[in-house]
Amino acid sequence: MPLIRNGDVIADSWVRHEDDAPLPADGDLILPLERLLHEGTQLAGRRGLTGVQLANTADVEEIESLLSCLALVTLEFPAFTDGRAYSQARQLRTKLGYSGELRATGNVLPDQAAFMRRVGFDSFEIACGQDIETWKNAPRAISLAYQRGYEGGAVTRYETNSACGASPAI
Amino acid sequence: MYRYDEFDARFVRQRVSQFRNQVERRIEGELSEEEFRPLRLMNGLYLQLHAYMLRVAIPYGTLNSAQMRQLAAIAEKYDKGYGHFTTRQNIQYNWPKLSDVPDILDDLADVEMHAIQTSGNCIRNVTADHWAGVAADEVADPRPYAELIRQWSSLHPEFSFLPRKFKIAVTGAAADRAAIAFHDIGLRIKKNDAGETGFEILAGGGMGRTPLIAAPVRDWLPGEDLLAYLEAIMRVYNLHGRRDNKYKARIKILVRELGADEFTRQVEEEFARIDAPQVVPPEQELARISAYFAAPEYQDLPDDDPVHAKAIAEDAAFAAWASASVERHRVPGYAIVNISLKPVGGVPGDATAEQMRAVADLAEKYSLDEIRVTHEQNLVLPNVRKKDIHAVWQQLMEHALASANIGKATDIISCPGLDYCGLATARSIPIAQEISTRLGDDARQNEIGGLKIKISGCINACGHHHAGHIGILGLEKAGEEFYQVTLGGSGDENASIGEIIGPGFSGEEITDTVETIIDTYIGLRDDGETFLDAYRRIGPEPFKEAIYATH
Ligand code: SF4
Numbered sequence: 001m002p003l004i005r006n007g008d009v010i011a012d013s014w015v016r017h018e019d020d021a022p023l024p025a026d027g028d029l030i031l032p033l034e035r036l037l038h039e040g041t042q043l044a045g046r047r048g049l050t051g052v053q054l055a056n057t058a059d060v061e062e063i064e065s066l067l068s069c070l071a072l073v074t075l076e077f078p079a080f081t082d083g084r085a086y087s088q089a090r091q092l093r094t095k096l097g098y099s100g101e102l103r104a105t106g107n108v109l110p111d112q113a114a115f116m117r118r119v120g121f122d123s124f125e126i127a128c129g130q131d132i133e134t135w136k137n138a139p140r141a142i143s144l145a146y147q148r149g150y151e152g153g154a155v156t157r158y159e160t161n162s163a164c165g166a167s168p169a170i
Numbered sequence: 171m172y173r174y175d176e177f178d179a180r181f182v183r184q185r186v187s188q189f190r191n192q193v194e195r196r197i198e199g200e201l202s203e204e205e206f207r208p209l210r211l212m213n214g215l216y217l218q219l220h221a222y223m224l225r226v227a228i229p230y231g232t233l234n235s236a237q238m239r240q241l242a243a244i245a246e247k248y249d250k251g252y253g254h255f256t257t258r259q260n261i262q263y264n265w266p267k268l269s270d271v272p273d274i275l276d277d278l279a280d281v282e283m284h285a286i287q288t289s290g291n292c293i294r295n296v297t298a299d300h301w302a303g304v305a306a307d308e309v310a311d312p313r314p315y316a317e318l319i320r321q322w323s324s325l326h327p328e329f330s331f332l333p334r335k336f337k338i339a340v341t342g343a344a345a346d347r348a349a350i351a352f353h354d355i356g357l358r359i360k361k362n363d364a365g366e367t368g369f370e371i372l373a374g375g376g377m378g379r380t381p382l383i384a385a386p387v388r389d390w391l392p393g394e395d396l397l398a399y400l401e402a403i404m405r406v407y408n409l410h411g412r413r414d415n416k417y418k419a420r421i422k423i424l425v426r427e428l429g430a431d432e433f434t435r436q437v438e439e440e441f442a443r444i445d446a447p448q449v450v451p452p453e454q455e456l457a458r459i460s461a462y463f464a465a466p467e468y469q470d471l472p473d474d475d476p477v478h479a480k481a482i483a484e485d486a487a488f489a490a491w492a493s494a495s496v497e498r499h500r501v502p503g504y505a506i507v508n509i510s511l512k513p514v515g516g517v518p519g520d521a522t523a524e525q526m527r528a529v530a531d532l533a534e535k536y537s538l539d540e541i542r543v544t545h546e547q548n549l550v551l552p553n554v555r556k557k558d559i560h561a562v563w564q565q566l567m568e569h570a571l572a573s574a575n576i577g578k579a580t581d582i583i584s585c586p587g588l589d590y591c592g593l594a595t596a597r598s599i600p601i602a603q604e605i606s607t608r609l610g611d612d613a614r615q616n617e618i619g620g621l622k623i624k625i626s627g628c629i630n631a632c633g634h635h636h637a638g639h640i641g642i643l644g645l646e647k648a649g650e651e652f653y654q655v656t657l658g659g660s661g662d663e664n665a666s667i668g669e670i671i672g673p674g675f676s677g678e679e680i681t682d683t684v685e686t687i688i689d690t691y692i693g694l695r696d697d698g699e700t701f702l703d704a705y706r707r708i709g710p711e712p713f714k715e716a717i718y719a720t721h
Contacts, residue, residue, distance in 0.1 A: 081208055081291065083331025087408045090328050095443050111192070111209060118327035141188040144181045146321040149448035150328075157177050158452055 093120035118152035214288030230298035333411035349661035374425030377631035471503025514610030519547030587627025596644025637661035
């Protein structure tokens, strides 16, 4: 599936490791939460980065102690109308201070891209066939925001207007 | 009144062009109806039985004359010449064309209005006491806070795809005219002993098929923490509110299932970890907003006006209307004038473009350019000098806006029901009209006194029947409409949920039933006792006996 980061479609270097098989020694792996918690410190011996795939029912605090070892967290939108992952992302970024890659997966659409950026997502796994141009333009649709303390480049009322219209790439 | 600055204006225009683009993608087929649906709902556009319906926000019920004139112009240009004021301080247009909607939104933006979040599973138009700023019993004006919430909730990145819709109401007075206990979050402004402003916070109230009165969450929250605390509540709800069943998805079910104590604990825990200075607006923001709501330049007037007193003494029809419609203002010599949108036998909440213009003219000339829209589907001129009331009344009469029934039996709240609404199980407007016609005689209404009849066309309870002194719910069984009656509901500071009185009634029987209930009350009431007080004293039994004995 195409992966968008910083405004470009990029190759996905990560591999999802879903079954019970032993972990390969190399490569960047995305593990389900259970497996991550189970492997725990074992992961230190691997070459390659570790990521985790969180269901949108998971409590993000479950990975609090492991965050420093994680380079990727994927959060899921089973349907774009199911907005739980927005709050999970927000908690990861603010409450837990996570600064690695935060990837939106599932029913990820350009109309929500700006919201996702603002709660802290920085990469987007999208379905094949989506129009990349629409994706690139979507975050520019609304360059202003009322909410303070969110990310994503939208200008809030008490910021200088210099950044108006210069929305970041998705 | 609040005025947009450049920031607000640009924000709303950007939203309009974004929606214009979405509408184009829909018309060209790039978006399926299924994909378009949540997008249009974020902008108040419903697909109803016969056509699209556009719901426009009237934030906390405030309008100026230019805005009201624009609402009239839109009704004429894009609709059938009228609009419908709803129970949530919105106005609905029932016949717009999809391709016209972006233009309507641009016309609204011209007068600093929008349809953002008037539907969808997001934070809806925030509502407030319709007498805000002018009521004699007010502790503090809720409008600056309501505006702060309007801005904060607009296109909120985290809370735009909630389990279900979310409604916030604010009051700043002891008497609750905003029905805060029936909202997802209800806010009451308070002052502490040091004179500081803060909030009492309720959560988990609502109507629908499971009516619940909101639970107390915080007795005192310092005013500056408001948005941080709202964020905490919203986050707990967004993460834990049920999404498996649309009828259990409102926050009231979460509060009930967790228990108010556990819910509160979770909110407090979340709140404690929010970096409030990051999130809440700088102090200057509330000051900036509040400045727009500074009291207008009232004249120094004696409270008693001889012209008004003379008119009351000499003109019985005027006196009757005034006693129902005129309320005490906090400034001497001024009055709050309520305008009924409930002509006897008419459609509750409907106003023609011509009536809207008439009200706009009156507001401009006599009410310091202000109009309010109430959740009881009426209008208010909040700043009328007492000496002008008679002139206002005469002009209201010319436009069929002078019904003397505010707060009375024919001041019926009704949702659109089966005449428009795709979810309806029964007609509600025709029932309201029939009851209104039956009880419409002035002497009869005066005999009955204060009474709130509220009618919903399905279990969703948009007509607030649970909070009606007499509530009527239209249902359907085997293709036949029938109507369930509840008694004793109330949306005020002593909120209560109406109790189902027994088996339902057919459309032919319901008006008789309402009359029987009223006659039973009249027969049993103590001197000066209102319907609600009498019901609370004597309970449902006498009513049951009277109703079911005659069937
Ligand atoms: S109560 Fe039911 S019928 Fe009435 S407007 Fe709401 S959804 Fe429609």
